[in-house]
Amino acid sequence: MELWFTEQHTDNVTFSIKVDRQVYSGQSEFQRIDLFDSLEFGRFLTLDGYMMLTEKDxxxxxxxxxxxxxxxxxxxxxxxxxxxxxxxxxxxxxxxxxxxxxxxxxxxxxxxxxxxxxxxxxxxxxxxxxxxxxxxxxxxxxxxxxxxxxxxxxxxxxxxxxxxxxxxxxxxxxxxxxxxxxxxxxxxxxxxxxxxxxxxxxxxxxxxxxxxxxxxxxxxxxxxxxxxxxxxxxxxxxxxxxxxxxxxxxxxxxxxxxxxxxxxxxxxxxxxxxxxxxxxxx
Ligand code: AAT
Known part of the structure; x- marks a missing residue:
């Protein structure tokens, strides 16, 4: 099964990256923290489901x-x-x-x-x-x-x-x-x-x-x-x-x-x- 990270950019637009594997997932006092590996963008960090950074860009x-x-x-x-x-x-x-x-x-x-x-x-x-x-x-x-x-x-x-x-x-x-x-x-x-x-x-x-x-x-x-x-x-x-x-x-x-x-x-x-x-x- 394919795994994709998808972020809603507007009500009508989403942005998706195909994920190799989930590296980390946790909930802090402030936000949900996730790390994924992807082929196109390398490892990337999201907070509360929003993209913070990818290794590639x-x-x-x-x-x-x-x-x-x-x-x-x-x-x-x-x-x-x-x-x-x-x-x-x-x-x-x-x-x-x-x-x-x-x-x-x-x-x-x-x-x-x-x-x-x-x-x-x-x-x-x-x-x-x-x-x-x-x-x-x-x-x-x-x-x-x-x-x-x-x-x-x-x-x-x-x-x-x-x-x-x-x-x-x-x-x-x-x-x-x-x-x-x-x-x-x-x-x-x-x-x-x-x-x-x-x-x-x-x-x-x-x-x-x-x-x-x-x-x-x-x-x-x-x-x-x-x-x-x-x-x-x-x-x-x-x-x-x-x-x-x-x-x-x-x-x-x-x-x-x-x-x-x-x-x-x-x-x-x-x-x-x-x-x-x-x-x-x-
Ligand atoms: N360097 C690119 C990544 C970020 S992360 C922004 C960081 O700000 C997060 O680690 C978050 O925990 C921290 N942060 C949020 N609010 C506060 C605050 N009030 N005081 C101190 N730190 C805070 C930036 C991403 C930009 C996303 C653009 N879409």
């Missing part, structure tokens, strides 16, 4: 959420990652020697435990000495922080369940406070394509532009997320994601990447007209 998401801000902000030392218990964002961050400290705030200890065991491709750097793991709700964690982080990466689930608070005005305001003068926040910003996702994306955008003087949206192609067209938000106090992009420094670093490069950095901020209109509407 996670590089796109993690490179774009990390390398874009890291090549705009100068001399990043302290980083806060909220969510991202799979470790993919941390894996990309530890490639920068300037970074002295990474606080990873993941609400669900079970996600980290399971990813360490079954997803070494992303979790491989969670034991780096610069990384401190905090099992806490990101919304609460940032409340008490002031002028502490050069970069905040919001690598969260979608705006329902435990991730809901990470799309609120209160949260963005507290991230602003937690950042240093040169600081920026980057978040996974949902998809513009299907109307239900676009509404969440617009709501997040409105709240971010109300909280930060500079804010731009950029895009990437992520095959296993709804519609495959995904957005990220870059919001900062002083640094502009294109004007302050340091392409020379990026090239000097000689980091090997599979998606991100200097042309993609600039090009990712060029948005289709319908997306621009959705963002202007808010």
């Amino acid at each position: 996670e590089f796109i998401y993690h490179e774009m959420i990390v390398h874009v801000p890291m090549n705009v902000l100068p001399d990043v030392k302290n980083v806060l990652v909220i969510g991202g218990g799979d470790g993919g964002a941390v894996r990309e961050l530890v490639r920068y020697p300037s970074i002295e400290k990474i606080d990873l705030v993941e609400i669900d200890a079970k996600v980290i435990e399971v990813c360490k065991k079954y997803l070494p491709q992303t979790a491989c750097k969670l034991d780096d000495p610069r990384v401190s793991i905090h099992y806490a709700d990101g919304l609460k964690f940032v409340r008490s922080k002031k002028n502490e982080y050069d970069l905040i990466i919001v690598d969260s689930t979608d705006p329902f369940g435990p991730g809901e608070g990470l799309f609120t005005k209160e949260f963005y305001g507290n991230c602003f406070k937690a950042l240093t003068e040169k600081g920026a926040m980057v978040n996974q910003h949902e998809s513009p394509f299907y109307p239900k996702d676009a509404v969440a994306m617009q709501r997040a955008h409105k709240r971010i532009i109300d909280s930060f003087p500079i804010s731009r949206v950029y895009q990437a192609h992520i095959p296993t997320y709804p519609s495959g067209h995904w957005l990220f938000g870059f919001a900062s106090k002083n640094y502009h994601p294109i004007e302050n992009f340091d392409a020379v420094a990026w090239k000097k670093r000689e980091l090997k990447t599979n998606y991100y490069n200097d042309k993609i950095h600039v090009g990712a901020f060029a948005l289709p007209n319908y997306v621009k209109e959705l963002l202007e509407e808010v």
Whole structure:
């Protein structure tokens, strides 16, 4: 018998991956956690039945959420990652020697435990000495922080369940406070394509532009997320994601990447007209 993982992307659209075998299934205090092996996408992680990452395409998401801000902000030392218990964002961050400290705030200890065991491709750097793991709700964690982080990466689930608070005005305001003068926040910003996702994306955008003087949206192609067209938000106090992009420094670093490069950095901020209109509407 064939086994398929199916995610409902809209009431009328599903996305399915043929599964070789189920690797893990468990229920944590916060969500249901599943891991599957597939021929096409390798091993993949779902939370409450929603796709979080696959071995095959996670590089796109993690490179774009990390390398874009890291090549705009100068001399990043302290980083806060909220969510991202799979470790993919941390894996990309530890490639920068300037970074002295990474606080990873993941609400669900079970996600980290399971990813360490079954997803070494992303979790491989969670034991780096610069990384401190905090099992806490990101919304609460940032409340008490002031002028502490050069970069905040919001690598969260979608705006329902435990991730809901990470799309609120209160949260963005507290991230602003937690950042240093040169600081920026980057978040996974949902998809513009299907109307239900676009509404969440617009709501997040409105709240971010109300909280930060500079804010731009950029895009990437992520095959296993709804519609495959995904957005990220870059919001900062002083640094502009294109004007302050340091392409020379990026090239000097000689980091090997599979998606991100200097042309993609600039090009990712060029948005289709319908997306621009959705963002202007808010
Ligand atoms: N790196 C790509 C994978 C993710 S996982 C997002 C993580 O955020 C999950 O491990 C989840 O447990 C954690 N999380 C959810 N809410 C909170 C919270 N309030 N505080 C801290 N961590 C939280 C992102 C997938 C994006 C999916 C896009 N469709």
